[in-house]
């Protein structure tokens with residue numbers, strides 16, 4: 001029997017209350033359990049304001065839960081001070097947002113290498129070769145020297161996804177990564193995220209409002225009224 005798949009991130013009994021120091025605290029998450037393993041592509045869906053971004057921020061250690069635990073890359077984040085938590089986050093997590101946030105004065109390749117420069121001061125020759133190959137793999141081989149303003153929205157977002165993968169994280173968290181793109185460019189970005197998940201074995205969690213894209217994930221997590229429910233696809237790959 002196969003050994004249990006490696007857990008990239010696990011949230012246990014996650015509660016999040018905003019405004020605890022105000023007269024009207026809001027409990028957004030009321031005890032949520034989530035586990036994502038290496039190589040999995042998970043979609044998070046739910047109404048606006050249901051707590052999807054809140055959940056993503058907890059899983060990625062951008063924020064701490066009011067109660068409950070986050071185990072990220074095998075480390076209990078509650079046991080880490082803020083500096084160690086930031087180190088863990090930089091090492092283990094890549095982020096993609098609705099807007100690409102590429103830096104306008106740097107090229108596509110320089111942007112994609114940015115996490116490595118930030119983490120280790122400079123990108124090694126191997127890093128440059130690896131990231132260049134990833135960019136080529138997603139159709140950006142002829143865009144390497146361009147600035148973001150010279151690229152299409154879909155190309156910019158594909159570069160942002162490769163930037164999230166550049167430092168070889170265990171987990172990529174994407175908050176509505178196709179939300180700013182037209183249907184076709186969104187589908188292309190989605191397809192490349194799926195392929196990169198398969199090829200790199202990263203765990204990928206994507207928040208989306210697009211039901212069709214969510215249906216093509218391995219698993220869907222619904223956030224509703226402070227809780228989550230899941231279903232796995234029974235007919236995956238069919239139809």
Ligand SMILES: Nc1ncnc2c1ncn2[C@@H]1O[C@H](COP(=O)(O)OP(=O)(O)OP(=O)(O)O)[C@@H](O)[C@H]1O
Pocket residue numbers: 018019026028046047048049050051052053054055
């Ligand atoms: N820093 C904060 N302080 C107070 N309330 C917050 C904070 N961040 C989020 N909230 C509230 O928590 C709830 C959940 O917000 P969240 O951003 O997680 O929703 P979401 O599901 O991502 O919504 P959307 O689909 O619109 O992005 C909302 O009611 C929001 O107003």
Ligand SMILES: [Mg+2]
Pocket residue numbers: 052053054175
């Ligand atoms: Mg959100």
